[in-house]
Amino acid sequence: MNRPAGRLLLLIGSEALSRGFAFLLTAVVARGMGLEVLANLALAQSVVSYATVLSDGGLNNHAIRMLLHGTSVARVVSLTLKTQALMAIITVALIVVLGPIIAPSAQEFIWALVLVPIATALSTPYVLQARHVTWPVAFSRILGAVVTTVIGLCLVWMAALPWTLGLAYSAGAIGMALWVCRSSSVTFADVRGPVKLSEAAALLRQSAPLALYGLLLQVVTSLPLLMTQALHESESFEAMGLASRLWFIVTAPAAMAGSILIPVFADKHSAKGTFRRYLLIAVLSGSACALVFALLAPWVVPLLFGADSAPYWPAVVFFISGSAPFYVATIFICRSIAEGTYWVPAVGFALGGCVFIAMSFMLPSSAGVGAGLSWLASQIVLCAVVVFLILLGKRK
Structure with missing residues (x-):
């Protein structure tokens, strides 16, 4: 291939x-x-x-x-x-x-x-x-x-x-x-x-912005578990444990995209329209994942994790719905890395993480729903910030 x-x-x-x-x-x-x-x-x-x-x-x-x-x-x-x-x-x-x-x-x-x-x-x-x-x-x-x-x-x-x-x-x-x-x-x-x-x-100085992006990505990804444990919310902690495992599965294509798309976007001879084609695929794929899981979650979550997990399916649905904006953000992040603007994804994840932390304190924590909604909001902010910064840079 x-x-x-x-x-x-x-x-x-x-x-x-x-x-x-x-x-x-x-x-x-x-x-x-x-x-x-x-x-x-x-x-x-x-x-x-x-x-x-x-x-x-x-x-x-x-x-x-x-x-x-x-x-x-x-x-x-x-x-x-x-x-x-x-x-x-x-x-x-x-x-x-x-x-x-x-x-x-x-x-x-x-x-x-x-x-x-x-x-x-x-x-x-x-x-x-x-x-x-x-x-x-x-x-x-x-x-x-x-x-x-x-x-x-x-x-x-x-x-x-x-x-x-x-x-x-x-x-x-x-x-x-x-x-x-x-x-x-x-x-x-x-x-x-x-x-x-x-x-x-x-070498580390040259890649420092990429390192910051990777660190912020990990910080934001681990926030649901770290915060629910720190706040001693046992139900939310268990709910986020399930949601994070499912997120690992649902976002597999996005995780793999960088391995292929960064070299493609970095190649000056790549065909015109390549970026738009992959962006369209990301929009459709992310939306499909969120929609299908929202429809099936009431049955899938207890089937996979046992009857004790049944109360957590609403929180998991909100959490997995973040895959739609995350897929779109991934395409723009691959493009920014290929073009050498490493700071763009770092800013996106930093602001997304801040939104998650703020909303976690504001929303109720019943069975992890608050944490799930906070995660969805953080992914929307991540996507909006990355897209805005890249389009702003193109205009300049």
């Missing part, structure tokens, strides 16, 4: 399959270990994701731009991988120390998940993305999901301690990283030698 649309469909298909496996594990955990265990697992993953985002530092997308502008693969891999590995070690250490303070109920899950950001830092998907080679990345996602799901199901079947579920996700991340590095033809010779701190610092 050499056409961008074909590569995107391949990635979306693999991501849908991998997230399907992950969701199978989610449903089994909810039924076998309880909604509180599921919510704590989701909270721990949100906290550990900060280490993943900070170690990435926007360097993956920056590496794609460097490769497309002619920098050698060996040079890009050496700089990027070493810098990301260094950042991963530092951020993982911080997460381990701060975990008991940030998320005391999930600290054991956090310790079991610490290998995820380290494995991710050692992966080199940017090499394949710059070459427009898609299938190894797609297969790696399926491989990681299968490894995680099989180990996780075994742990649930054996009635293991809940925190050991984190080890399943660490194993999946290691499997993904090994496969991607093998497919990228990255060898030890490409990365041997010490990290030059001056080069790492220079």
